[in-house]
Amino acid sequence: MKPAPPVTSVFMPPTVTAGRRTRHDGCPPRPDNRPSPAQAMLKLMKNVFSPSETTAVIRALRERRTTGPLRFDSAAEPDHAVVAEAVESARWAPNHKRTEPWRFFLLNKDRIGALADVNAERMRRNGASEANIEAKHREWSSKPGVMIVLCQHAAEHDDILRKQNYAACAAASQNFQLHLFASGIASKWSTAACWDVPGFWELLGFEGWPELVEPVGIFSYGVPASVPPARRNLDRTEILRNFRETGDAPAG
Numbered sequence: 001m002k003p004a005p006p007v008t009s010v011f012m013p014p015t016v017t018a019g020r021r022t023r024h025d026g027c028p029p030r031p032d033n034r035p036s037p038a039q040a041m042l043k044l045m046k047n048v049f050s051p052s053e054t055t056a057v058i059r060a061l062r063e064r065r066t067t068g069p070l071r072f073d074s075a076a077e078p079d080h081a082v083v084a085e086a087v088e089s090a091r092w093a094p095n096h097k098r099t100e101p102w103r104f105f106l107l108n109k110d111r112i113g114a115l116a117d118v119n120a121e122r123m124r125r126n127g128a129s130e131a132n133i134e135a136k137h138r139e140w141s142s143k144p145g146v147m148i149v150l151c152q153h154a155a156e157h158d159d160i161l162r163k164q165n166y167a168a169c170a171a172a173s174q175n176f177q178l179h180l181f182a183s184g185i186a187s188k189w190s191t192a193a194c195w196d197v198p199g200f201w202e203l204l205g206f207e208g209w210p211e212l213v214e215p216v217g218i219f220s221y222g223v224p225a226s227v228p229p230a231r232r233n234l235d236r237t238e239i240l241r242n243f244r245e246t247g248d249a250p251a252g
């Protein structure tokens with residue numbers, strides 16, 4: 001009886017012989033001589049993902065949840081060096097014409113306090129009750145960490161490129177949040193319009209709203225004590241029109 005073929009995974013690393021990659025990557029040979037998925041992956045990266053690495057990436061994409069200050073562990077200090085390091089992941093987001101429009105501002109304790117004051121003033125201007133303002137001020141000043149993300153356009157960028165710049169900053173912000181999530185740090189993206197309130201730009205080191213700058217978000221982060229439930233209104237079948245399954249020809 002022939003021995004059973006080894007269990008293979010498309011993600012199995014290839015065997016390397018004398019510094020050269022061979023075709024023996026654990027996948028059965030393909031009759032059409034097409035590269036296996038693992039060999040294709042090697043064109044994208046130096047080392048293919050192990051199955052558990054692939055699973056970890058996909059889990060991070062699906063399991064990250066917006067987790068706000070009320071769910072942070074007030075007794076635990078997040079590792080702020082990890083947060084600074086997450087900017088390294090953020091800056092590899094796709095960006096059209098390599099404008100690299102993202103700018104990051106990691107606040108210290110004093111600046112988080114100043115931001116809480118600015119937010120209180122924003123709420124006051126919006127007619128919030130004093131009780132509400134006070135509660136939010138407590139919440140904002142207790143944030144263990146805050147990163148602010150801005151989008152820097154250039155004068156020669158047209159409207160389309162500016163839209164692309166903002167989209168790139170959103171992609172970078174998601175990279176940033178995923179890096180934190182994978183490191184055990186929870187975060188929340190807020191767009192509370194603090195930038196309209198006096199004092200906001202000063203706490204980032206500017207004298208006022210700088211030219212060609214568009215705010216992207218205020219990211220609070222901390223060690224989670226609990227996580228919110230996952231919620232989506234639409235499932236995959238409602239958002240994906242899969243012509244590969246329906247086989248429809250184009251109309252007309």
Ligand SMILES: Cc1cc2nc3c(=O)[nH]c(=O)nc-3n(C[C@H](O)[C@H](O)[C@H](O)COP(=O)(O)O)c2cc1C
Pocket residue numbers: 064065066067188189190191192231
């Ligand atoms: C561009 C953008 C702006 C957001 N602004 C706020 C905000 O101002 N306040 C807030 O509570 N959440 C804000 N969020 C977080 C969303 O509310 C959150 O992503 C949504 O509830 C889905 O939850 P999930 O991230 O856990 O999937 C924002 C998210 C994005 C992408």
